[in-house]
Amino acid sequence: MAAEGAHAVIDDFYSQFSPVEADEAPSSAPLLHCRVEVAGLLAKPELNGLRGTCVKWDAKMQRYGVRLGSNAAATLHALKPENLVRVAVDNPCTCAELVAAVAAGEVSFDCILVLGGGVPTGPSTCLPFVANRCDAAVKVRAAHAACGAATLPPLLCLSAGTAHAPQLLSPAGLPVWEATVSAAHCLAQVGVLYFSSFVLHLSVDTAIINRTSEGEFLIF
Numbered sequence: 001m002a003a004e005g006a007h008a009v010i011d012d013f014y015s016q017f018s019p020v021e022a023d024e025a026p027s028s029a030p031l032l033h034c035r036v037e038v039a040g041l042l043a044k045p046e047l048n049g050l051r052g053t054c055v056k057w058d059a060k061m062q063r064y065g066v067r068l069g070s071n072a073a074a075t076l077h078a079l080k081p082e083n084l085v086r087v088a089v090d091n092p093c094t095c096a097e098l099v100a101a102v103a104a105g106e107v108s109f110d111c112i113l114v115l116g117g118g119v120p121t122g123p124s125t126c127l128p129f130v131a132n133r134c135d136a137a138v139k140v141r142a143a144h145a146a147c148g149a150a151t152l153p154p155l156l157c158l159s160a161g162t163a164h165a166p167q168l169l170s171p172a173g174l175p176v177w178e179a180t181v182s183a184a185h186c187l188a189q190v191g192v193l194y195f196s197s198f199v200l201h202l203s204v205d206t207a208i209i210n211r212t213s214e215g216e217f218l219i220f
Contacts, residue, residue, distance in 0.1 A: 029057035031064060035087040038066070038079065047077065051087055095136040102143035109144075109153045112137045114186070116159020116178040119168050123176050126185050130178070134185045142190075157182035 031054045038047045047068065056065030056076065064084060065076035101107045114137045117130045126134060137155050144152045159178040161167055168176040 028059060029054075029064070031081065031084055031086060032057050036064075036066065036084040037087050038068070038077075038083060039085050041079070041083045044077075052077075054084070095139065099139050099143045102140055103146035105147040108147075108149065109140070111153050112141055112155050114155055114157045114182055116157075116161070116182065118162045118178070119165045120161075120176060120178050120181040123168070123170055124181060124184055126178075126181055130182060131185055134182050135189060138186050138189045155183070155186055157186065 034054055035051060036054055037051045038049065041048050050068045052066045052068035054064040055067050057063075058065065058078065061078065063078040063080055066079050066084065067076055098107075102109075114130075114133050117127045117133075120126055120130075134157075141152050141155060157179040159182070160175075161178045170176050
């Protein structure tokens with residue numbers, strides 16, 4: 001259930017964005033980026049009952065590209081809409097449940113995005129709820145090591161601040177980007193010199209993440 005909750009968190013954030021071709025109407029593929037269960041498949045009955053994510057829509061063949069399981073490198077299965085049932089998840093998981101699911105190898109991510117929330121309270125201090133996001137992202141990243149992942153997903157900290165409040169400035173009068181403060185907070189939690197953390201400090205309002213690949217992204 002923890003793994004299903006993990007995908008529910010993902011679906012909540014980017015179900016409206018898809019890597020479909022420009023001439024493909026999203027309305028023609030209502031299951032795109034949804035969690036589904038295979039049912040009624042005669043050609044490969046061994047797939048019935050398995051769950052996965054619809055990551056592509058082939059308008060010409062009228063089939064979804066379905067990744068079964070949570071491995072981003074897994075082979076995509078071309079399945080008809082009538083052989084897929086959307087999986088409803090009532091309650092998104094907690095951070096602890098997500099960490100446990102990652103550590104158990106039930107779900108994994110290629111990148112973890114940490115959203116901003118406004119103007120930091122200081123040059124090295126995040127807003128409290130943004131600090132909570134950073135802490136959760138660090139825990140989920142570290143959990144990948146527990147299941148023997150060869151590489152850990154990088155963190156991408158977002159936000160320049162907000163257009164609704166004055167920009168925070170350093171003592172030298174330079175802008176203090178919220179993404180930079182968030183990345184510093186993450187680094188402090190890890191306590192090591194090398195850490196895959198990146199910043200995007202171009203947006204000053206709610207960021208829109210455009211999924212152009214088929215990887216699994218987690219957004220806090």
